[in-house]
Amino acid sequence: MHDDIVIISSKYLSISEGAVVRIKDVKVGKKARRLADKYGLMAELTELVLKESDHVFPGVPGFLLGVKDGTIAPNAGIDKSNIPSGFVVLYPRQPFKSAKVLRQRFFNDLGLNVGIVVADSRLMPMRIGTVGVAIANAGFEPVEDLRGKKDLFGRTLKVTFKAVADSIATMGVSVMGEANESTPAAVVRGMKTIPTERSLSWRDLAIDLEKDIYRRGFLERNS
Numbered sequence: 001m002h003d004d005i006v007i008i009s010s011k012y013l014s015i016s017e018g019a020v021v022r023i024k025d026v027k028v029g030k031k032a033r034r035l036a037d038k039y040g041l042m043a044e045l046t047e048l049v050l051k052e053s054d055h056v057f058p059g060v061p062g063f064l065l066g067v068k069d070g071t072i073a074p075n076a077g078i079d080k081s082n083i084p085s086g087f088v089v090l091y092p093r094q095p096f097k098s099a100k101v102l103r104q105r106f107f108n109d110l111g112l113n114v115g116i117v118v119a120d121s122r123l124m125p126m127r128i129g130t131v132g133v134a135i136a137n138a139g140f141e142p143v144e145d146l147r148g149k150k151d152l153f154g155r156t157l158k159v160t161f162k163a164v165a166d167s168i169a170t171m172g173v174s175v176m177g178e179a180n181e182s183t184p185a186a187v188v189r190g191m192k193t194i195p196t197e198r199s200l201s202w203r204d205l206a207i208d209l210e211k212d213i214y215r216r217g218f219l220e221r222n223s
Contacts, residue, residue, distance in 0.1 A: 002112060002113050002114070003113065003114070003115075004112070004114045004115070004187050004188065004189050005114065005115040005116070005117060005140070005168050005187065005188040005189075005191055005193070006102075006106070006114050006115070006116055006117070006185060006186075006187055007116075007117045007118075007119050007132075007168060007169060007171070007172030007173075007176070007185060007186045007187070007188065008099075008102070008116065008117070008118050008119065008184065008185050009118075009119060009120075009172075009176055009184045009185065010077075010091060010092055010095065010118050010119060010120040010135045011079060011082065011083075011089050011120070011184075012184035012185070013092045013095065013098055013118055014089050014090060014091060014092045015083070015089060017092060017093065017098065019089065019090040019091065019092055019093055020083065020087055020088070020089055020090070021048060021087065021088050021090060022086060022087055023042070023044045023045070023086055023087065023088060024044070024086065026044040026047050026048060027047070028043045028044055028046075028047045029047060029050075031050065032044075032046040032047035032049075032050055033046075035050075035064065039059050039060070039061055039062065039063070039064060040061045040062055041062065041063075041064070041075075045075065045078065045088065046064065048076075048078055048088065048090070049064050049066050049075050049076045049078060052066060052068055052076040052077075052078060052090060052091070053066030053067055053068055053076045054066075054067050054068055054069065055067040055209065056076075057072075059074075063075055064076070067209065068091060069091075069135075069202035069206070070202040070203065070205060070206025070207075071120075071122075071133060071135065071202070071206065073120075073122065074123070076091075077090075077091045077120060078090055078091075081178075082180075091120075091135060092118065092135065092136070095118045095135045095136030096136040096137075096138065096199070096200055096201055096202070098118065098136070099116040099117070099118050099136045099137055099138035100116075100138045100199065102116050102138070103115070103116045103138045103139050113139075114139065115137065115138065115139035115140045115193060115195075116136075116137060116138045116139060117134050117136075117137045117165055117168050117169050117172065118134065118135040118136040118137065119132045119133065119134060119135065119168075119169035119172045119173055119176075120132070120133055120135050120169070120173075121133075121173050121178060125214060130173065130178060131170045131173065132166065132168075132169030132170035132171070132172055132173035132174070133166055133169055133170075134165035134166050134168070134169040134205060136200070136202070137165040137168075137200060137205075138200060139195065139196065139197075140164070140165075140193035140194060140195055140196060141164065141193065141194040141195075141196050141204075142163075142164055142165035142166075142200060142204050142205045143161050143162065143163055143164060143165070143204065143205060144161065144162040144164055144194060145161055146160040146161060146162055147159065147160060147161075163205075164193055164194075165205060166205070168188055168191060171186070171188050172185075172186040172188070
């Protein structure tokens with residue numbers, strides 16, 4: 001239907017576009033071997049994390065924390081689940097372009113004006129289990145600025161933004177599942193969003209690394 005939001009699994013998109021790597025084909029450098037030894041990781045996986053990340057934080061045994069296009073994820077979102085043994089799945093190479101193309105296909109082929117969200121699952125600080133995160137979206141504003149609006153008691157909101165695309169991604173991830181559900185897509189109906197035809201990028205969803213409240217909090221505690 002018109003104005004539906006179609007959520008696509010980022011892994012499904014990655015596999016369909018060939019963002020899959022055979023582990024044995026990865027050439028490992030010295031830095032990757034050092035970090036692999038330190039954190040108990042497969043050296044080939046560590047090399048991929050370094051290549052796929054814009055920034056890598058120190059990790060914990062079994063994981064590095066990689067920032068990729070404004071999204072932080074264990075091992076830069078590289079995944080070994082739901083893929084044959086010996087292979088890993090990377091993030092989609094151009095997820096915003098793919099989302100825009102897919103939205104256009106819905107319109108051209110079916111006459112439907114829908115929004116698109118490319119979703120992945122994500123751990124939240126201090127919480128058990130996964131939620132969703134939007135890797136990309138098209139057709140609606142991914143974040144709504146609520147600053148200047150009033151709360152129930154008339155106080156002006158000063159810092160609040162609504163993460164619309166991430167909220168929709170969480171709805172989709174909860175339906176699509178994490179194991180063998182084999183459900184690569186979901187639809188959200190009746191969600192009120194702000195339509196847009198502009199080209200979006202990860203900068204429309206991500207906060208600057210220097211302003212992130214969690215990172216700043218940990219840095220101040222360790223200083």
